[in-house]
Amino acid sequence: MFHLRTCAAKLRPLTASQTVKTFSQNRPAAARTLGQIRCFTAPVAAEPFLSGTSSNYVEEMYYAWLENPKSVHKSWDIFFRNTNAGAPPGTAYQSPLPLSPGSLSAMARAQPLVDAQPNVDKLVEDHLAVQSLIRAYQIRGHHVAQLDPLGILDADLDSSVPADIISSTDKLDLAVFKERLRMLTVGGFYGLDESDLDKVFHLPTTTFIGGQESALPLREIIRRLEMAYCQHIGVEFMFINDLEQCQWIRQKFETPGIMQFTNEEKRTLLARLVRSTRFEDFLQRKWSSEKRFGLEGCEVLIPALKTIIDKSSENGVDYVIMGMPHRGRLNVLANVIRKELEQIFCQFDSKLEAADEGSGDVKYHLGMYHRRINRVTDRNITLSLVANPSHLEAADPVVMGKTKAEQFYCGDTEGKKVMSILLHGDAAFAGQGIVYETFHLSDLPSYTTHGTVHVVVNNQIGFTTDPRMARSSPYPTDVARVVNAPIFHVNSDDPEAVMYVCKVAAEWRSTFHKDVVVDLVCYRRNGHNEMDEPMFTQPLMYKQIRKQKPVLQKYAELLVSQGVVDQPEYEEEISKYDRICEEAFARSKDEKILHIKHWLDSPWPGFFTLDGQPRSMTCPSTGLTEDILTHIGNVASSVPVENFTIHGGLSRILKTRGELVKNRTVDWALAEYMAFGSLLKEGIHIRLSGQDVERGTFSHRHHVLHDQNVDKKTCIPMNHLWPNQAPYTVCNSSLSEYGVLGFELGFAMASPNALVLWEAQFGDFHNTAQCIIDQFICPGQAKWVRQNGIVLLLPHGMEGMGPEHSSARPERFLQMCNDDPDVLPNLEEANFDINQLYDCNWVVVNCSTPGNFFHVLRRQILLPFRKPLIIFTPKSLLRHPEARTSFDEMLSGTHFQRVIPEDGLAAQNPENVKRLLFCTGKVYYDLTRERKARGMAEQVAITRIEQLSPFPFDLLLREVQKYPNAELAWCQEEHKNQGYYDYVKPRLRTTISRAKPVWYAGRDPAAAPATGNKKTHLTELQRLLDTAFDLDAFKNFS
């Protein structure tokens, strides 16, 4: 026994009851209760026509028939009566079997079916054809929409019309239209022909083209589908696996007459277009030979963004964080964010002196933060545009991270108050992998910002490259399909269509809290920049562009013709804005100094003094009381909740931790616990993100406990430490370095009172996030006067694991440090160490003890300013019995040790020491082992440089002076052209005024970071240890 409902539902993505519940087209009450539906005695699913989407249609008919058998065509009435009566598959239209043998009345009822059969077959087929046709428009209508304002390119890179759409590219030409219909019917695609055009067809619930009507003639159905899907808006949404969301979109685009604008709205739109257009004109007039990456050809971007912001503000958003590339950036700053025009204009004056430290950046990269009243909604709104490098799309994850942080700090768990808008160029959106990586963060619990509105300035060119050479996907936006984001393509020369899709996009975000894409199909009136000649490479396109009337002019003419504005009114609007620009230009001449600080995208109120200085230039002790250490240690080695069963192996790990605590010592994992736990107590939010960080790649951390009996039941002991502690977030990330590091950098931007850490699975994987490191982390403060305290944890060390997984590439980080290798700083200066930290672009450390790791993490927050911190973290040292620190070295009054001097026998008789070895990190343990084995504790001193940059000149000078008779050598396990040697050597030489050579004990130069052969690895290690302890090793070189 089959229920029609049941079998139909199986054929659809979601149950019919959901459709019925959510959407308006009314169903008979009886149809809502399956129990009340009469059962088919035949397996209806086997009916030949009842497959896929046709089941929707039949279901429609069935509901209507249930309520009133007369409401459907007679043929359907016969069909349902017949089928209900038990007709076997394929025979429902044939002479039915009597309901019960010998029942005359049943025979009599079935009789009409025989006569009706030929028409019934045709009718069912035709209805199914119409259903398919509607669906074809919904899926593929965008392929024939008129999206290119120039009318020369196909936005989807394909000039053909899909085979199952009746439309022609020239929809106004009836003859072409008829011909296409004929071709489709001759080919038997739908089995419809011209004679069917005036037949009335019942509409399924999966369309809203009927408005109040439930049936329409085919001609009208096609016309309305054309109106909805094939004009200036191309909607891509049928890939979305959610019926409610699909219905929502259909309703927004199919409902007849839904795209209405009041005269007031049209005037606002015109005024916004005036500003957008005249701003570019003004810049062009004043600085015709300056690069500004103008918006000409996509002036509609400004009203588009404003509409998204207005609508979002109306729905409760009060903070919008934006990221965008070069194109139209100044215009967005001026007319969306409302940066004072004089501040923008004075950027064109190259003679202006910078008031702030740092090297600054070009005007079309700077960020901005502004709070103002939204004039449309009368609500407060804060707008921030994140500064970005030239590297297209690199700012995407940064914007997401900042947005997430702002949501986090204001308790906006659903993204109702804070949202992000990302702008893209067509070539970059399609080409840059980071776009994909960022999309993949969009729905992850610890990374979601609850929907980003993406706006693509699709000018159908990337510098000089045509779309056909720049992408393999039909649209530049196809990447968004992976997250089921609807994509609204729109012809930018139809400003009202643009405003409409922007409204829908903002509503989509506030309804479903998911990403959405607006693809502004436009053109680029000038070359890539204003100096560029586009005719060299795109002669035909640019001939057309020269002829193209600017959108402002087109729209103004339209509104004048509609009587919405008159010509003088329009001209007055233009001169009013021109006057505003002129006045601002005059004021900009008075600006004598350029304040980069005015372009800060993330101010930290209260953290600095009013003039932006640190509140002190000291750092308190990073130690803790014994009580705090013990308490954190106890929580770290326990399960702080009831009825929670952890894995037996983990119980043993926690037990070992407990023993460490009893012995007043920490290993690496406990040291990290102590640092995090104590900062949480002080109200500092901590966020640790990266691949598998919850457990830790090396299974040492275990910050999230998993109940072994209840799936997904977890416990984070770090959040059970103190009564009013700050929250701890630890999250396994997607397998993306570029995206996730960018995201965490953005998160760290939002507040100085958080410790945000990103851990690489292995240190070498950071290179897939190189762009974030090179363009943001290293030079961020210099370019944008914006500090950032992000911490990178990069597992590093040569452990015979092969060329991958060994090196976090310290040489690269060190090469980018801004301290001068050849200049000895003034070591007598008060607070030398803090000043050095203040002046550096980032801090690079390699700790050899857990205690020092603990101190450097705490110092990161206790410093009165923020700098990125790069930590090369260990692998084997995580469990090395000697890599332990006593509580004594972590108590109040203790500090991070930039240098750990020799403290053994050699230090007691320094004059006798023949060699002073400098090293950093894990090799220290190899060196001490070897020294012991060789009995050279009095001859060789070993000093560890824990903070590589800024270089501890002061402490190292002290070390060198202590051992007057020692020769100096740098020892590292990395190859000579890698590691620290090139960084350390000139600085050590400067420290000693080049009085002595600094020898090298380490691996030879190499292309790969490490050998793939374990034996070779050990041989190399032994060789470098031999050199380090062979006191004659350098004789021949002196």
Ligand SMILES: Cc1ncc(C[n+]2csc(CCOP(=O)(O)OP(=O)(O)O)c2C)c(N)n1
């Ligand atoms: C990652 C990266 N690679 C290359 C460039 C050089 N570049 C600057 S703009 C541009 C073309 C961008 O085209 P599109 O994204 O369509 O934006 P449009 O300039 O057309 O607005 C290129 C290749 C860059 N800025 N970033």
Ligand SMILES: [Mg+2]
């Ligand atoms: Mg482009």
